[in-house]
Amino acid sequence: MRDTYTSLNLVDLFAALADPTRLRLLNLMGGREVCVCYFVEILKQSQPKVSRHLAYLRKAGIVSVRREGKWMHYSIRKPEDARAAAILDATLLSFKADRAMQADLARLSRACCEPQRFVTLQGAPIPSQVC
Helix, strand or coil, rough: CHHCCCCCHHHHHHCCCHHHHHHHHHHCEEEEEEEEEHHHHHHHHHHHHHHHHHHHHHHHCCCEEECCCCCEEEEEECCCHHHHHHHHHHHHHHHHHHHHHHHHHHHHHHHHCCHHHCCHCCCCCCCCCCC
């Protein structure tokens, strides 16, 4: 008998990984917790659009969220299923060789180290492990 729950998780995982914006979000989270305002600034996309993509990643079970006052912080959550975890790990590892993904990380580092340069980041909590 087929394990429908596990199959559904893999289908959701592949669907979540099939979008360039969601891949960019995962890249920016890589090992750290990031506030939505940084995603908006780095990706140059609207907050509602970024939030929809983050909700998709949460539905797939690979992102968790934490609220701190008005700030929403997102981080990667490893799937319990070993196959899904291996797929996510391979995806995250592939970002290291992608120039566009590395450029996003460089922009995140600049934004975190000089948030005063960005109106949208005034008072925003700085992601860990960036500067």
